[in-house]
């Protein structure tokens with residue numbers, strides 16, 4: 001597999017090795033020793049699967065006191081996956097990275113704990129799988145609005161996205177200062 005660093009330290013793009021033959025293909029979607037050696041030293045405790053229609057946008061989400069690291073992949077369709085550094089005191093606080101994840105590429109995005117995460121769907125439908133380093137805790141959920149002008153994320157969408165009611169009422173990053181941010185301070 002190959003691993004590419006991004007402009008946000010700790011955020012990684014992984015391209016697993018794919019073994020193709022006349023039957024189809026085989027790949028290891030995750031292997032603890034190899035991923036740890038590549039900078040993803042995670043003990044995953046939950047696997048998520050969501051299906052979304054074209055133009056749907058989920059995000060930008062994090063957990064405050066129990067931040068989740070996420071290893072994200074689109075196993076069907078095509079998404080634009082976005083990660084935002086919302087760790088208090090981080091030198092890259094407020095900066096974002098976007099990566100296209102597709103069924104055909106098998107590319108994965110590693111979202112470390114303390115980053116906000118979201119994606120929009122660029123195909124008719126998309127199935128997204130992601131492994132998480134902590135379990136879902138509804139009382140601990142936090143989020144930032146997808147169109148926060150301070151973030152300036154360039155979503156590749158022609159129309160307004162389809163959002164959940166929850167995501168329509170998320171605050172801006174500036175409104176979260178203090179208690180609203182993840183309890184995952186940047187450690188150099």
Ligand SMILES: Cc1cn([C@H]2C[C@H](O)[C@@H](COP(=O)(O)OP(=O)(O)O[C@H]3O[C@@H](C)C(=O)[C@@H](O)[C@H]3O)O2)c(=O)[nH]c1=O
Nearest residue numbers: 048050058059060061062070117118119135136164166
């Ligand atoms: C995230 C999650 C949701 N749910 C339930 C709660 C709710 O009834 C239903 C839909 O939840 P949501 O609307 O929060 O789902 P969604 O908007 O897809 O939330 C997800 O978005 C992406 C971008 C992430 O990074 C994830 O961590 C998660 O926040 O599923 C669980 O049971 N377990 C979970 O881990």
